[in-house]
Amino acid sequence: MSSSSAAPGRGDKAVKPPMRDALVAAAFRLFLERGYEETTVDDIVALAGVGRRSFFRYFPSKEDVVFPDHERCLAEMTAFLAASAADDEPVRRVCDAARLVLRMYAENPAFSVQRYHLTKKVPGLRAYELSVVWRYERALARYLRTRFAGLGDGVLRADVIAAAVVAAHNNALRSWLRSDGKGDAQAAVDHALGHVQAAFGATPAPPVTQGPEDVVVVVSRRGAPLWRVVQELESALGRG
Amino acid sequence: MSSSSAAPGRGDKAVKPPMRDALVAAAFRLFLERGYEETTVDDIVALAGVGRRSFFRYFPSKEDVVFPDHERCLAEMTAFLAASAADDEPVRRVCDAARLVLRMYAENPAFSVQRYHLTKKVPGLRAYELSVVWRYERALARYLRTRFAGLGDGVLRADVIAAAVVAAHNNALRSWLRSDGKGDAQAAVDHALGHVQAAFGATPAPPVTQGPEDVVVVVSRRGAPLWRVVQELESALGRG
Structure with a gap:
């Protein structure tokens, strides 16, 4: 299973129709050639050979095409946490949930690295990314709040641990992206999350x-x- | 020293000229009466009785007038951390730095509560706030990275602790804002930060x-x- 191409979503063609993939590929080609701000939705649909309405069927805005897999990953994370057993150790469980995000990035290293460099250059994309990270953090915190419901300071503990998990995950993810997707992303994230489990987990x-x-x-x-x-x-x- | 008025910045007139205060007061009056999206910069300057150029001398955009004190607070936090002594316990130091943000909110409870409700309703303001929170977190992490420079996993520890401090601070701050600024904000933040110090501090x-x-x-x-x-x-x- 090669991951060297920049076309995203090679792993799950079944859920992502080819037109969606084609739009993402066209968008990234233009973003890299001309710059993000200089590329319009019209440019993207012209290159992909589809109409404007097709674009907006898949992506609410131009920003969303930069992060085509976060909604799916957020849904996966929410389902994963909802499927937790009563005796799952909660800190371990949220660490495992965070690993779903890493997996999404690691599925396609070249695409993830391209996006990392693009996001660093465009403040609007940086803001978009912060709002996505916030949604992941809230998903983890909601699960922990439920698990800690009977304990003193349960909400506080939940919020602090969720933030620590996200920070550790992102620390490892950014190191891996800065290394151009070389090295073992999973080992780096395991190490970082181990640090949080040592501080907070049972x-x-x-x-x-x-x-x-x-x-x-x-x-x-x-x-x-x-x-x-x-x-x-x-x-x-x-x-x- | 009463804090019941919604006019911001009562504590430090010396650094904030009256025209800046007047613009913030006019902006909030209109945001509350008409809504944020429905209010233009022209509406704000008309009510404040000044020209458009005066507005943009103080605020780069309409969003910035909603958070008039964060730049000052970020500068204070950076200066506070830069003035640290070599033997300051680093986790305690970043907790004290976070307390500067709380102080800014607690200086004017009515204004902070109004803004809290406004921010919850306007996605653009929520995104703006996330980017400000991120800048505070990076300021704390930068200081901790320096302090942990010689230690194993120093960068990782710095990032995780900075995120935990921000999450604990914001947990207490939000509780206080949700209670309409009643109760002892400082005691709540002290309690929350104590939790982080217990987990990570010496x-x-x-x-x-x-x-x-x-x-x-x-x-x-x-x-x-x-x-x-x-x-x-x-x-x-x-x-x-």
């Missing part, structure tokens, strides 16, 4: 075989914040 | 006699009620 409980009379032993540094110890304890007791 | 070492490797071991039956285990734990940690 340590996985060891497998227990002793039966109903077994005991739970929690060993904690005296200086550890109490809420983190309680979180560990809940997870060890299987009530997290 | 914990001030408690008076320890057993040595630095001090751990607490709690042994509990798996069937024990969680509250009783937590009670035991608190007592073992000396925080009951």
Whole structure:
């Protein structure tokens, strides 16, 4: 499975019709040749050989054609979080949800790197990207708020962890994009998210075989914040 | 010092000329009466009794008049961080820097609450606000990156902590704005930032006699009620 072409969405032709792909390809060719501001929707549809209405059927605005896969990825993330089990460790779960975004970028490195350079140059695209990142962060926070509903400062904890996950993910993603998509994006994101799990996540409980009379032993540094110890304890007791 | 009026910037007339204040007051009166989109810069200057060029001397665009104090606050934050001492605890320092933003909002509760409701209704203003929040976050991260320069994963840690500080600050700020500026904004932000300091800051070492490797071991039956285990734990940690 080669990812060297700049045409996006090679992995899932079934859900993205060829016309949509053709519009994205035409748009990026023009953005790179002439610049983003200098390219109009009319230029894009002329190159793709379709009408204006076809463009707006797929993309509400010229900005949206730059980020053709975020809506799908947001929907995937929301579905993934909604399908969580009650005993999923919540911080691990939101880290796994963030990995869906990485996967979308890594599906097509050349396209992602081109877009990264384009976005850096155009303030309007930067603003668009910030609003997308905000929506991912809110999706993660909503899930965590539900999971932390019974705990003290549940909403605060949810918001802080969601922001930390997004920041760690984006730190690794940007490093990878700056390296022109070389290197192992997944390993970089795993490392970055591991940092957040170490700060906020519960340590996985060891497998227990002793039966109903077994005991739970929690060993904690005296200086550890109490809420983190309680979180560990809940997870060890299987009530997290 | 009453803060009940919606006129902004009552605290520092010296740096904000009356004409600038008059433009902000006129703009907000019209935004609230007619709506943001329906108000033009011409409407604003007509009500304020000044010319268009005066408006653009103070504000690059109509969006900027909605957030008249962020540039000043960003400059203050940058100066505050630049003036840090080498032995300032870095996480505490960025928390103190974030408190400058809270102070700006709390200087004029009625104005801040009005703007909060306006921003929620206008997507363009929401995008503008996200870009401002991003600039605060980058200012905090830049300082932390310098402080963590010699440490492993210094850039990653800096980015994650900056995001966590901003999320905690904004969680408290939004709660206060949603309560119509009632309640103690500073106490709420202190509490929220305390959460981040507990997770990431250098914990001030408690008076320890057993040595630095001090751990607490709690042994509990798996069937024990969680509250009783937590009670035991608190007592073992000396925080009951």
